[in-house]
Structure formats: C-alpha cells, structure tokens
Amino acid sequence: MDIQNVLDNLKVRGFEPFYFENRQDAIDKIVSLVGEPTTIGFGGSMTIHELNVMDILEEKGHKIYSHSKVSPEERDHVYQLAQSAKFYISSTNALTEQGEFVNIDGAANRVTTFTFGVKNVIFVLGTNKIVPSVTKAIDRIRNYAAPKNCVRLKKNTPCATLGRCVNCNSDDCICNTTVISHHPTSKQDHVYVIIINEELGY
Numbered sequence: 001m002d003i004q005n006v007l008d009n010l011k012v013r014g015f016e017p018f019y020f021e022n023r024q025d026a027i028d029k030i031v032s033l034v035g036e037p038t039t040i041g042f043g044g045s046m047t048i049h050e051l052n053v054m055d056i057l058e059e060k061g062h063k064i065y066s067h068s069k070v071s072p073e074e075r076d077h078v079y080q081l082a083q084s085a086k087f088y089i090s091s092t093n094a095l096t097e098q099g100e101f102v103n104i105d106g107a108a109n110r111v112t113t114f115t116f117g118v119k120n121v122i123f124v125l126g127t128n129k130i131v132p133s134v135t136k137a138i139d140r141i142r143n144y145a146a147p148k149n150c151v152r153l154k155k156n157t158p159c160a161t162l163g164r165c166v167n168c169n170s171d172d173c174i175c176n177t178t179v180i181s182h183h184p185t186s187k188q189d190h191v192y193v194i195i196i197n198e199e200l201g202y
C-alpha cells in the first residue's frame with residue numbers, strides 16, 4: 001500500500017488528510033484542529049478508545065457527547081446532541097486506497113451524523129483499516145470487524161460464534177445500513193482524516 005497515493009486520492013476527493021508515524025503527533029493534531037472549547041460528538045470506536053482522545057479533549061474543556069458516557073435510557077438524547085455538535089470524531093470501518101470511506105452501522109447514529117448532522121468531521125484510523133477496494137472493505141467489515149464487535153457488544157448474532165458473516169436477519173444484526181462516502185457532502189465544511197501508522201481498532 002502506497003500511503004502517499006492514498007493521501008493524494010483523499011485530497012482529490014475534497015477530504016483533508018494528515019498522516020502520522022505515531023499516535024502522540026496525531027492526538028496533538030486532533031487537539032489543534034478542534035481548537036477552542038466547543039461541542040464534540042463521538043461514535044462508538046475502539047480506535048478512539050485506544051487513543052484516549054475523548055478524555056484528552058474533555059480535560060481541555062470541550063463538551064463531549066458520547067453514548068459511552070451515559071445510561072442506556074439517555075442514549076437517544078445523546079445521539080441527537082452529537083448530531084448538532086460542532087465536531088464529530090469517529091473512526092471508519094474501512095478506507096479504500098482510492099479514498100472512499102466504507103461504514104456499516106446497526107443503529108445508523110454514526111453514519112447519519114458524519115454524513116449530514118455535523119459540519120466538521122474528523123476520521124481517525126490506523127493503516128490497518130486501509131484496503132484495496134470497496135469490495136474488500138465490505139468483506140473486511142462483515143468477516144472481521146463485525147464479528148469482533150458483536151462479541152464485544154454481546155450481540156446474539158451468528159457471526160459472534162462463527163467469526164464470519166452469514167448475512168443474518170437477526171434482531172441483533174449490526175449490519176443494517178452501509179454507507180460509502182466518496183466526497184465530503186455539500187453540507188460539510190471540513191472532513192479531516194487522521195491516518196496513523198499503527199494497528200488501531202478493528
């Protein structure tokens with residue numbers, strides 16, 4: 001994988017990519033992109049969790065909207081607050097070498113927020129999530145990331161036990177909607193992309 005080619009393809013599409021060899025430089029960049037204390041929504045993301053970005057930004061005075069910080073009863077309200085925040089920080093399930101983001105959601109709070117709700121988005125990902133094509137991205141999500149997430153989230157889906165996708169119709173399915181982001185949408189001001197040369201999330 002030629003990272004410069006990926007960065008060039010992202011720029012041509014209108015995304016604003018940055019590449020870092022280590023996580024500390026990446027975190028510093030995220031902090032500087034967000035700037036003065038503001039409102040920030042977060043999606044559920046192991047990458048963000050591993051980088052501790054949420055706590056770092058909260059300590060700097062930002063108001064954080066994340067369902068991971070509230071009770072199950074409060075989650076729908078926090079999803080709405082995240083959709084009206086100034087920034088939204090999320091990982092992506094996959095990024096193609098051509099510069100397209102591929103994401104599959106169960107509740108769609110994440111994909112709807114980063115496609116429409118919020119004007120400034122920061123995608124954060126490790127190089128392990130870069131794949132050659134959309135087809136490979138969907139295969140990676142369905143047969144690698146989703147089974148792991150189903151185990152983590154204690155979902156009653158076939159992949160949680162099989163470790164691979166069988167295109168289930170389960171009530172617990174986390175693959176209810178697939179979104180491919182080719183460009184920032186016409187309503188977005190900035191879609192920053194922070195790529196870190198590490199294995200992060202899944």
Ligand code: SF4
Nearest residue numbers: 146159165166168175
């Ligand atoms: S469609 Fe169902 S079986 Fe396939 S990865 Fe998603 S949750 Fe698992």
